[in-house]
Amino acid sequence: xxxxxxxxxxxxxxxxxxxxxxxxxxxxxxxxxxxxxxxxxxxxxxxxxxxxxxxxxxxxxxxxxxxxxxxxxxxxxxxxxxxxxxxxxxxxxxxxxxxxxxxxxxxxxxxxxxxxxxxxxxxxxxxxxxxxxxxxxxxxxxxxxxxxxxxxxxxxxxxxxxxxxxxxxxxxxxxxxxxxxxxxxxxxxxxxxxxxxxxxxxxxxxxxxxxxxxxxxxxxxxxxxxxxxxxxxxxxxxxxxxxxxxxxxxxxxxxxxxxxxxxxxxxxxxxxxxxxxxxxxxxxxxxxxxxxxxxxxxxxxxxxxxxxxxxxxxxxxxxxxxxxxxxxxxxxxxxxxxxxxxxxx
Amino acid sequence: xxxxxxxxxxxxxxxxxxxxxxxxxxxxxxxxxxxxxxxxxxxxxxxxxxxxxxxxxxxxxxxxxxxxxxxxxxxxxxxxxxxxxxxxxxxxxxxxxxxxxxxxxxxxxxxxxxxxxxxxxxxxxxxxxxxxxxxxxxxxxxxxxxxxxxxxxxxxxxxxxxxxxxxxxxxxxxxxxxxxxxxxxxxxxxxxxxxxxxxxxxxxxxxxxxxxxxxxxxxxxxxxxxxxxxxxxxxxxxxxxxxxxxxxxxxxxxxxxxxxxxxxxxxxxxxxxxxxxxxxxxxxxxxxxxxxxxxxxxxxxxxxxxxxxxxxxxxxxxxxxxxxxxxxxxxxxxxxxxxxxxxxx
DNA sequence: CCTCTAAATGAAACCGATTACATTCACGAA
DNA sequence: TTCGTGAATGTAATCGGTTTCATTTAGAGG
Numbered sequence: 001x002x003x004x005x006x007x008x009x010x011x012x013x014x015x016x017x018x019x020x021x022x023x024x025x026x027x028x029x030x031x032x033x034x035x036x037x038x039x040x041x042x043x044x045x046x047x048x049x050x051x052x053x054x055x056x057x058x059x060x061x062x063x064x065x066x067x068x069x070x071x072x073x074x075x076x077x078x079x080x081x082x083x084x085x086x087x088x089x090x091x092x093x094x095x096x097x098x099x100x101x102x103x104x105x106x107x108x109x110x111x112x113x114x115x116x117x118x119x120x121x122x123x124x125x126x127x128x129x130x131x132x133x134x135x136x137x138x139x140x141x142x143x144x145x146x147x148x149x150x151x152x153x154x155x156x157x158x159x160x161x162x163x164x165x166x167x168x169x170x171x172x173x174x175x176x177x178x179x180x181x182x183x184x185x186x187x188x189x190x191x192x193x194x195x196x197x198x199x200x201x202x203x204x205x206x207x208x209x210x211x212x213x214x215x216x217x218x219x220x221x222x223x224x225x226x227x228x229x230x231x232x233x234x235x236x237x238x239x240x241x242x243x244x245x246x247x248x249x250x251x252x253x254x255x256x257x258x259x260x261x262x263x264x265x266x267x268x269x270x271x272x273x274x275x276x277x278x279x280x281x282x283x284x285x286x287x288x289x290x291x292x293x294x295x296x297x298x299x300x301x302x303x304x305x306x307x308x309x310x311x312x313x314x315x316x317x318x319x320x321x322x323x324x325x326x327x328x329x330x331x332x333x334x335x336x337x338x339x340x341x342x343x344x345x
Numbered sequence: 346x347x348x349x350x351x352x353x354x355x356x357x358x359x360x361x362x363x364x365x366x367x368x369x370x371x372x373x374x375x376x377x378x379x380x381x382x383x384x385x386x387x388x389x390x391x392x393x394x395x396x397x398x399x400x401x402x403x404x405x406x407x408x409x410x411x412x413x414x415x416x417x418x419x420x421x422x423x424x425x426x427x428x429x430x431x432x433x434x435x436x437x438x439x440x441x442x443x444x445x446x447x448x449x450x451x452x453x454x455x456x457x458x459x460x461x462x463x464x465x466x467x468x469x470x471x472x473x474x475x476x477x478x479x480x481x482x483x484x485x486x487x488x489x490x491x492x493x494x495x496x497x498x499x500x501x502x503x504x505x506x507x508x509x510x511x512x513x514x515x516x517x518x519x520x521x522x523x524x525x526x527x528x529x530x531x532x533x534x535x536x537x538x539x540x541x542x543x544x545x546x547x548x549x550x551x552x553x554x555x556x557x558x559x560x561x562x563x564x565x566x567x568x569x570x571x572x573x574x575x576x577x578x579x580x581x582x583x584x585x586x587x588x589x590x591x592x593x594x595x596x597x598x599x600x601x602x603x604x605x606x607x608x609x610x611x612x613x614x615x616x617x618x619x620x621x622x623x624x625x626x627x628x629x630x631x632x633x634x635x636x637x638x639x640x641x642x643x644x645x646x647x648x649x650x651x652x653x654x655x656x657x658x659x660x661x662x663x664x665x666x667x668x669x670x671x672x673x674x675x676x677x678x679x680x681x682x683x684x685x686x687x688x689x690x
Numbered sequence: 691c692c693t694c695t696a697a698a699t700g701a702a703a704c705c706g707a708t709t710a711c712a713t714t715c716a717c718g719a720a
Numbered sequence: 721t722t723c724g725t726g727a728a729t730g731t732a733a734t735c736g737g738t739t740t741c742a743t744t745t746a747g748a749g750g
Contacts, residue, residue, distance in 0.1 A: 060707060062705085104451050237638075407735085
């Protein structure tokens with residue numbers, strides 16, 4: 001009997017056709033039961049549902065995607081996947097996407113395959129690879145996304161000059177301003193700014209806030225030139241300590257463009273016998289989880305990375321659906337005062 | 346005028362058929378030029394290559410995947426995407442995958458869509474969703490992966506009891522042993538162990554190493570019951586400080602199952618006026634980047650997370666290709682001595 | 691010149707779904 | 721009875737490639 005052997009290994013996975021045959025309907029009806037049950041009669045629907053269970057049928061997503069000319073996935077371009085800063089944004093993105101049954105694809109733009117030849121990235125920026133792209137790397141060139149093959153793009157956190165795609169940003173200007181005002185109110189007049197790499201979009205905005213803070217508090221002349229730069233990392237923060245001590249001895253406080261740099265800086269200062277906040281005050285940026293547990297716990301500017309990720313994903317989905325969406329969304333930041341700042345001696 | 350605009354949006358993207366027509370060959374030849382150029386004549390190949398450039402043709406990956414009955418993607422199941430620990434493993438995975446032109450799909454098993462109903466995960470564990478799965482979450486049940494629809498699975502870091510899939514692990518036993526021996530050699534006899542959640546596979550292995558260390562150094566009787574537990578997080582490490590101080594005052598050293606717990610613990614102890622390593626020594630596990638910059642810099646067990654990720658991806662690829670692969674791979678760990686340990690007072 | 695073989699190529703089936711369009715049917719109105 | 725209408729369903733085209741298999745072609749050997 002043909003029907004008896006059901007569980008042989010070599011029999012192919014059940015397809016929609018098999019379900020249809022067992023339920024005694026056409027494949028179109030089976031498809032409708034899965035996508036829009038309301039339009040099929042109760043009898044047929046139940047027969048199909050039984051047949052699905054009985055055959056152990058699973059939809060082939062690739063086939064559906066081909067027909068519907070979609071991919072069912074969104075690509076996230078992250079500068080350094082190993083960096084905790086980004087993982088929390090990704091987590092926000094992942095949250096929204098999985099609600100929409102979309103997959104999250106991750107590409108490390110600093111991975112060995114891509115480094116050195118950014119044009120290789122172009123191969124991934126295709127409508128057949130992803131329905132949309134979320135860029136977290138501000139270093140990429142705008143021309144990469146200019147191709148007609150490139151799906152809709154949203155920028156989050158950092159932004160790319162010349163790229164006309166919606167941006168989801170923290171209020172970096174306000175963050176810089178808050179940090180400086182906090183320090184100025186404590187009585188600091190010589191405030192150094194440890195920024196990111198030259199040209200980084202985050203640092204540019206924050207610098208603007210810093211200078212606004214200087215003006216508002218009337219300390220522009222003293223503080224204006226106390227500038228350092230790093231690359232957001234612990235290591236570069238640590239290295240900045242030496243720079244600070246040799247070139248900017250008058251500084252009594254440092255505002256850092258990332259918590260990691262701040263923690264690295266504190267470490268470096270400690271190595272030179274300088275204690276925070278006793279000798280120098282330090283303010284970070286980001287409020288990474290670690291900052292609350294650092295010694296001393298770090299005063300910092302909190303940005304809601306998870307929320308940025310969520311908003312970026314939501315904006316991208318709107319963009320893909322051709323719904324209207326704001327060209328720029330700025331999410332609020334707040335100052336968290338902990339123990340790394342106090343009045344200068 | 347309708348005809349005037351040549352580059353209208355509605356003209357479909359070029360397909361393989363268009364390339365073939367322009368090059369004056371069949372679609373089969375075009376396909377061969379892309380997948381196996383060696384078997385087509387030089388003349389045809391060059392004509393096709395020209396046509397590809399001229400039309401701006403891009404392969405539709407979905408169509409190819411459908412025909413080849415593959416997905417071109419690997420799914421990583423991570424417990425908490427926002428946790429820096431996992432991002433570095435992911436980065437290793439991503440590296441290998443992109444070398445092989447495979448996509449990395451990420452699913453946060455702690456995301457709001459999945460929490461509370463792990464069976465929802467089953468929908469993703471299908472051959473049509475991914476060619477393979479890398480599980481980083483030891484809390485999932487083995488039955489999830491037992492379905493005939495589930496693609497090949499590899500476990501990394503943590504492992505699931507009862508799941509018969511290759512495992513890529515750090516040498517956790519040796520890590521526990523190294524930590525204890527180091528402390529014992531410094532003269533500690535009352536060594537507490539701050540483990541992960543009860544039943545966690547990592548903690549079980551490390552405990553085994555800890556006890557081996559106790560025996561080897563002859564301190565089993567003193568140290569055996571100095572046990573604490575947390576959940577690998579900063580917060581739980583911080584909370585463990587109170588527990589330690591109220592229940593295990595005699596401890597002069599603590600071995601923690603993660604650097605994050607260790608840093609949280611140091612923070613909690615500092616709040617109670619206990620200084621590390623002056624009053625208590627602390628050893629961590631993982632060697633997260635931050636541990637070198639903590640105050641004090643943390644003595645810890647280094648595990649090569651990036652390498653674990655790479656190895657996991659490589660193993661999965663072998664598995665998918667039905668090549669032979671080891672059921673268990675153990676990667677070495679090493680002790681890094683920094684400043685959070687010293688002889689007891 | 692004929693035969694044989696290997697290389698190059700093309701026609702058409704195939705992957706597994708969705709969906710446009712046609713068809714059937716039941717029912718109420720004319 | 722006849723017709724129109726809308727709901728339910730089925731047939732077949734379609735998405736865009738890959739790959740099997742058959743055919744053509746070129747070159748070597750007899």
